[in-house]
């Protein structure tokens with residue numbers, strides 16, 4: 001992948017993959033990654049589209065409470081940290097540093113090619129109590145995570161959703177606004193060969 005500031009992702013392949021019942025049968029968390037293998041752009045783009053892409057006019061592959069679409073995906077690669085712009089289906093680089101290891105405390109974190117931070121812009125959720133905002137944002141996060149799990153099962157990728165994230169430190173490094181909450185981070189890569 002080039003060190004460029006915007007990565008134009010190939011149009012997502014909206015067909016094929018594993019039948020959904022087989023993907024559900026294969027879904028699991030894995031923490032053993034092939035550290036030498038990264039995702040090609042087509043696979044990365046398909047992954048992000050499956051997670052939280054646009055699948056119809058203004059609609060997404062995952063539901064969101066009141067259709068607020070408040071979750072943003074920050075993508076951590078060796079070449080930097082990017083925001084997934086689902087409408088343009090591109091990655092916009094925010095930082096040039098490799099911050100993958102800063103997304104967690106477990107030993108495997110940083111060894112996989114991709115970390116996806118789910119970050120809720122809670123300012124987009126209006127008319128709810130603080131508890132309602134929390135409930136909506138974590139429910140909406142869960143749908144996206146399951147989409148990632150099912151895509152990974154279908155593509156024989158390894159993945160794990162993680163709440164063990166140093167959220168305050170990471171938010172500071174990402175220079176998040178107070179309204180932005182890191183909900184989960186999901187690690188994605190190819191499975192270790194010796195599994």
Ligand SMILES: Cc1cc2nc3c(=O)[nH]c(=O)nc-3n(C[C@H](O)[C@H](O)[C@H](O)COP(=O)(O)O)c2cc1C
Pocket residue numbers: 027028029030031106160161162163164165184
């Ligand atoms: C909200 C949530 C937080 C999680 N946080 C972590 C985590 O920080 N680290 C980790 O290794 N696994 C984490 N997991 C993965 C769970 O440990 C895993 O889903 C569970 O053990 C069941 O295993 P399975 O996904 O293979 O069915 C998390 C899962 C969820 C749903």
